[in-house]
Amino acid sequence: MAVPVGLDLPDGLRTPATLVFADRMERNLAAMSAFARDANIALRPHAKTHKCREIARLQMALGARGLSVATVGEAEILARPGNARADGSPDVTDIFVAYPLWADKDLIDRLSRLVDRARITVGADSPEAVRRLAPISRNVQMMIEVDCGLGRSGVSPEEVTKIARAAEHIDLELSGVFTFPGHSYFPGAGARAAREEAAALGRAKDFLARSGFECAERSGGSTPSARHVRETDLTEMRPGVYVFNDAQQVELGVVEMEDVALMVAATVVSRPAPGRFVLDSGSKVLGADRPSWATGHGRLADWPDARVVGLWEHHAVVELEGAGPALGDIVAVVPNHVCTAVNLVPELVVVDGGSVVDVWPVAARAANR
Amino acid sequence: MAVPVGLDLPDGLRTPATLVFADRMERNLAAMSAFARDANIALRPHAKTHKCREIARLQMALGARGLSVATVGEAEILARPGNARADGSPDVTDIFVAYPLWADKDLIDRLSRLVDRARITVGADSPEAVRRLAPISRNVQMMIEVDCGLGRSGVSPEEVTKIARAAEHIDLELSGVFTFPGHSYFPGAGARAAREEAAALGRAKDFLARSGFECAERSGGSTPSARHVRETDLTEMRPGVYVFNDAQQVELGVVEMEDVALMVAATVVSRPAPGRFVLDSGSKVLGADRPSWATGHGRLADWPDARVVGLWEHHAVVELEGAGPALGDIVAVVPNHVCTAVNLVPELVVVDGGSVVDVWPVAARAANR
Numbered sequence: 001m002a003v004p005v006g007l008d009l010p011d012g013l014r015t016p017a018t019l020v021f022a023d024r025m026e027r028n029l030a031a032m033s034a035f036a037r038d039a040n041i042a043l044r045p046h047a048k049t050h051k052c053r054e055i056a057r058l059q060m061a062l063g064a065r066g067l068s069v070a071t072v073g074e075a076e077i078l079a080r081p082g083n084a085r086a087d088g089s090p091d092v093t094d095i096f097v098a099y100p101l102w103a104d105k106d107l108i109d110r111l112s113r114l115v116d117r118a119r120i121t122v123g124a125d126s127p128e129a130v131r132r133l134a135p136i137s138r139n140v141q142m143m144i145e146v147d148c149g150l151g152r153s154g155v156s157p158e159e160v161t162k163i164a165r166a167a168e169h170i171d172l173e174l175s176g177v178f179t180f181p182g183h184s185y186f187p188g189a190g191a192r193a194a195r196e197e198a199a200a201l202g203r204a205k206d207f208l209a210r211s212g213f214e215c216a217e218r219s220g221g222s223t224p225s226a227r228h229v230r231e232t233d234l235t236e237m238r239p240g241v242y243v244f245n246d247a248q249q250v251e252l253g254v255v256e257m258e259d260v261a262l263m264v265a266a267t268v269v270s271r272p273a274p275g276r277f278v279l280d281s282g283s284k285v286l287g288a289d290r291p292s293w294a295t296g297h298g299r300l301a302d303w304p305d306a307r308v309v310g311l312w313e314h315h316a317v318v319e320l321e322g323a324g325p326a327l328g329d330i331v332a333v334v335p336n337h338v339c340t341a342v343n344l345v346p347e348l349v350v351v352d353g354g355s356v357v358d359v360w361p362v363a364a365r366a367a368n369r
Numbered sequence: 370m371a372v373p374v375g376l377d378l379p380d381g382l383r384t385p386a387t388l389v390f391a392d393r394m395e396r397n398l399a400a401m402s403a404f405a406r407d408a409n410i411a412l413r414p415h416a417k418t419h420k421c422r423e424i425a426r427l428q429m430a431l432g433a434r435g436l437s438v439a440t441v442g443e444a445e446i447l448a449r450p451g452n453a454r455a456d457g458s459p460d461v462t463d464i465f466v467a468y469p470l471w472a473d474k475d476l477i478d479r480l481s482r483l484v485d486r487a488r489i490t491v492g493a494d495s496p497e498a499v500r501r502l503a504p505i506s507r508n509v510q511m512m513i514e515v516d517c518g519l520g521r522s523g524v525s526p527e528e529v530t531k532i533a534r535a536a537e538h539i540d541l542e543l544s545g546v547f548t549f550p551g552h553s554y555f556p557g558a559g560a561r562a563a564r565e566e567a568a569a570l571g572r573a574k575d576f577l578a579r580s581g582f583e584c585a586e587r588s589g590g591s592t593p594s595a596r597h598v599r600e601t602d603l604t605e606m607r608p609g610v611y612v613f614n615d616a617q618q619v620e621l622g623v624v625e626m627e628d629v630a631l632m633v634a635a636t637v638v639s640r641p642a643p644g645r646f647v648l649d650s651g652s653k654v655l656g657a658d659r660p661s662w663a664t665g666h667g668r669l670a671d672w673p674d675a676r677v678v679g680l681w682e683h684h685a686v687v688e689l690e691g692a693g694p695a696l697g698d699i700v701a702v703v704p705n706h707v708c709t710a711v712n713l714v715p716e717l718v719v720v721d722g723g724s725v726v727d728v729w730p731v732a733a734r735a736a737n738r
Contacts, residue, residue: 014475016737048682070683099683100647102638102697106383125639128696145639152684153639153647182681269471270494270514270522278469278522284712285737288657312551313417313708314439314468314737315521327497328471339682343653344712345735366714368385368654368683 008354013330015267016281018345020360022352024261025243026058032226032242033062039230044068044096044219046240047078049339051364052348055243056092066094066119068238072101072110073367079118093118096219098178098238100125100145100153103132107369115139121175125154127166137172143219144174148200149193150182157203164213176217176235177204184224187252187293194228197221202233224254246338247299248291262348263301263332264341266316268325275321281333282314287340294336301332308333377723382699384636385650387714389729391721393630394612395427401595401611402431408599413437413465413588415609416447418708420733421717424612425461435463435488437607441470441479442736448487462487465588467547467607469494469514469522472501476738484508490544494523496535506541512588513543517569518562519551526572533582545586545604546573553593556621556662563597566590571602593623615707616668617660631717632670632701633710635685637694644690650702651683656709663705670701677702 009019036043045059046068056067056078069075080091101107101122112135114120124130125145133140144163147154155163160177167174179200184193201218208215221229221237223245229237241248244262245255266281286298288311297311303320310317316333318324325331335341342348343365350358378388405412414428415437425436425447438444449460470476470491481504483489490510493499499511513532516523524532529546536543548569553562570587577584590598590606592614598606610618613631618624635650655667657680666680672689679686685702687693694700704710711717712734719727 014473014738100639102636102649104383125641126696129638147641151645152679152681152686153641155641267471269498270469272494272516272522272524276520280471280738282737283656283658283709284735287652288659288706288709289652290657290659310521312521313712317521327495337657340652340657343682345737366653368651368714369383369649 049240060090077364130166137170148179178219190224194225198232279316289337418609429459446733499535506539517548547588559593563594567601648685658706
């Protein structure tokens with residue numbers, strides 16, 4: 001078995017298996033916590049990346065203010081349980097659904113139950129969406145989503161006031177404004193995205209102030225832009241990927257391969273031609289995300305010159321000149337986008353010092369609503 | 370609520386929801402069965418697309434010879450249960466693991482139990498892989514994988530004999546040769562891929578014959594190449610996607626939008642700018658597959674001019690000039706690649722005549738091994 005550089009793979013792995021390297025993960029968690037503390041910006045990690053109760057509690061223990069999630073379902077699974085735990089580990093009691101929620105009766109009912117377990121804030125980017133929160137307007141807080149250049153959801157800073165007025169009208173507390181600088185996902189774009197993020201949030205705050213609205217929170221942050229938010233006026237950052245990192249972050253230059261804490265163990269099942277081999281880790285375990293600037297469909301931790309040139313559901317086709325791993329060898333594959341890779345498996349196999357030390361359920365897997 | 374052209378969406382859908390339109394699916398199943406019967410080629414549908422026991426039984430009832438699967442796990446879940454069912458519906462008793470299996474002790478143990486429930490054939494593309502089947506060589510059959518131009522796994526036709534010899538050496542029955550003409554997934558490429566498939570399988574058969582090996586089965590078939598296998602020497606075809614179809618098949622010209630039987634119901638959660646709106650169906654429900662020739666990340670059944678220009682985990686960004694759907698409307702999104710979309714959800718909501726008539730568990734979801 002090929003032992004990846006710097007990695008100790010447990011014996012007898014059954015592939016494909018999604019592994020978390022505990023020491024690397026803990027280092028990543030601690031580093032981002034320290035950065036946020038040092039920058040005097042509250043850290044509210046996005047839990048869509050890991051979807052694990054175990055990791056949520058580690059983030060809270062390291063000083064996170066609360067969690068960000070994308071769906072009410074993720075919030076339901078990760079919020080403090082109805083009964084306090086005996087071990088006294090920190091509970092998740094503050095959750096921001098960082099999404100332009102369109103609340104129907106089902107979501108209203110679920111949110112109205114959820115507020116007993118955690119302080120809940122939801123996102124909105126239209127007066128219409130705000131008005132739908134009327135049945136729970138006294139029980140939740142709201143953040144207005146601003147677009148800082150990505151062109152996804154969120155309004156321009158000029159438009160925030162009408163949304164604030166809609167909230168005021170139903171007595172819904174406005175916590176502030178948020179944005180996602182997702183255009184940081186391009187080589188060299190992190191610093192500029194962070195500047196645009198800060199500028200958009202600042203302008204939104206100014207527009208709100210002119211109409212007499214307070215804007216206590218300016219919340220932003222993606223992993224590629226995270227290190228550039230120091231010296232900005234942000235009050236909160238919401239990176240998600242940093243807990244594990246992935247091939248995208250490595251190829252963007254955000255982190256080194258040694259910072260990647262989640263990999264898929266895969267077996268070389270076929271070597272049909274010189275310079276080409278096939279792994280049993282396909283798109284149903286790695287995910288199919290592949291930005292235009294990526295070198296391929298993920299990276300091999302052990303073989304920096306290898307390129308994953310093709311990906312099917314159960315085949316990753318790798319090109320590598322020279323010897324490479326042999327038929328039957330197990331190698332470690334770094335997914336392009338760890339958030340979608342985690343969502344594909346029921347559990348994460350936690351590895352430390354070359355042994356399996358735990359198995360964590362991906363508790364909020366497929367909690368898409 | 371916008372009612373898609375030709376589609377009747379049930380009231381009160383909670384989005385995102387992965388819907389199967391029963392009438393369309395049954396039409397697709399019947400059409401492929403009739404085609405195969407007419408072409409005198411055995412149909413062994415690939416179950417990786419649907420992963421549902423209910424659909425497997427429908428395929429068997431319509432005359433399928435058995436199923437293809439990609440993993441032993443899929444076979445375990447879809448094979449005839451230990452106890453016969455009372456309703457007498459057709460069981461799956463013949464399964465081909467159409468994959469270059471690298472069998473370790475765990476897989477050998479599982480295969481040795483599985484042969485009590487179904488006739489099992491496995492794929493191999495190296496003498497080394499064949500030799501690993503020695504402990505179960507009297508209980509399973511083997512097919513040699515041939516590459517017909519895709520450049521994934523599989524050997525060239527010239528190399529099949531050494532694999533046949535390895536099988537003979539351990540008394541493993543060789544059923545024949547198989548290939549996957551995946552290069553059919555390019556506009557206009559279906560007919561040529563089918564010709565190359567037939568040629569490669571024919572050459573492999575000839576090479577085997579020269580060394581005295583029989584080659585009863587020549588198995589091929591992808592959905593884009595399926596309609597081109599008439600008049601070939603194939604004995605078996607293994608299309609998978611045809612049961613549902615998807616945006617890829619529509620954009621390849623293989624089928625019409627009316628043939629698409631699986632769609633994701635999604636809500637318009639944001640309309641941040643004229644000509645742009647955001648749906649709550651992201652890559653965690655649609656899948657991130659996006660071939661270079663696709664118009665976007667899926668299609669809207671109702672809005673042929675709409676383009677899904679951006680996809681994040683919980684956002685599909687759609688561009689469409691003119692009116693389009695309103696905030697809160699529910700629309701039907703056709704995923705690019707239905708096999709990965711199905712694998713993302715625990716269940717499929719079966720719709721007929723505008724009502725939910727059933728819910729099918731995606732029983733073999735994430736059965737990646």
